[in-house]
Amino acid sequence: MTSPSIYQQAVREIYEAIADVDTVKTLQEKYHAVIEGRTTTHEADVYWEFTDGDITYKTVIQATERTTLEELSKFLRIVRDVPGQVMGIIVTSPVYQKDIKEMAATAGILLCELAAPAAGEVWEPVVSNIRVNVDKAWVKEAKEKAGLGNEPVAVSADPRYSFIYDENGNCVTTVQRIFDQYGKQLQATAGGPQTIVHTFNDSAFLQTNHELVPFIKLDNITFDVELANMNQIHGKEMLADILDSILHYFRR
CATH class of the missing domain: 3.40.1350.10 (Trna Endonuclease; Chain: A, domain 1)
Incomplete structure (x- = not known):
């Protein structure tokens, strides 16, 4: 068998x-x-x-x-x-x-x-409980300008595979890169589980599926990260x- x-x-x-x-x-x-x-x-x-x-x-x-x-x-x-x-x-x-x-x-x-x-133990960072929090005041104003009322505006893909843009529509990073940043820090310190609240120094946006509101402004991204044994x-x-x-x- x-x-x-x-x-x-x-x-x-x-x-x-x-x-x-x-x-x-x-x-x-x-x-x-x-x-x-x-x-x-x-x-x-x-x-x-x-x-x-x-x-x-x-x-x-x-x-x-x-x-x-x-x-x-x-x-x-x-x-x-x-x-x-x-x-x-x-x-x-x-x-x-x-x-x-x-x-x-x-x-x-x-x-x-x-x-x-692998032959020996391999510990890698694992991300869970992802929450992408938008700037609600900005979103409300953008929807009012577009005449959308309460119509939902959804992002275009699973956040972990999404690109992040600046206010001029230029791609500046990815959500996965943010996860990797904190994961490497955790590996370097061999620390325990952490809950991360990642804020942005400059205005940051995700792309949407809506032609009238093509981008949506982010407030922060929260997630849990911990080291897990990849052999298990x-x-x-x-x-x-x-x-x-x-x-x-x-x-x-």
């Missing part, structure tokens, strides 16, 4: 961690699931359906050794065939291709990247990050 890969093992641990989630109500959880789509049935490693009391969310989780554009397109067709508020999760090896990352972020697919186990798979931590990403994506 072939041993499961670290990606299959991670998905199994994510599935097992669902039973301990108490911040939302699980409606369905299936391992080696068969999912009913609009046009046909689909197979997935894990299917998780839950509600926050107002909205029902559906999660399709798949493990793969290496994510290619072809694999991503195939998975996207499955996700889009499932009705409702659906988020796709791919547990995979590190993805370095920019086009794959951008396609996944735009399509609402979260890439959970795991490095192959933490299903509960991965599930917590997945849940946080799903709720942020659909509530934005």
Whole structure:
């Protein structure tokens, strides 16, 4: 019998961690699931359906050794065939291709990247509980000028893969680079878990999907960062990050 890969093992641990989630109500959880789509049935490693009391969310989780554009397109067709508020999760090896990352972020697919186990212990910074806080007064004024009223203005992608711009529309950094900055500091000091509130010295903006308000001003970004043993798979931590990403994506 072939041993499961670290990606299959991670998905199994994510599935097992669902039973301990108490911040939302699980409606369905299936391992080696068969999912009913609009046009046909689909197979997935894990299917998780839950509600926050107002909205029902559906999660399709798949493990793969290496994510290619072809694999991503195939998975996207499955996700889009499932009705409702659906988020796709791919547990995979590190993805370095920019086009794959951008396609996944735009399509609402979260890439959970795991490095192959090393010979010794490898400790890396892990970011969770991400909150991108906008300048509410600025947003209100911008929407009033555009005549939008209470119409929501959403950012264009998952924040962790987003670019940050200055007031002239020039790209100055990325959200991931901010995470990396604090992660390196934590590695250098070998410190314990920290909650970071990152503020900006100059005006900073994220791009949106709205033509009348193409950029939205940021107030700060808050997140937790801690060192994790990369030779161990933490299903509960991965599930917590997945849940946080799903709720942020659909509530934005």
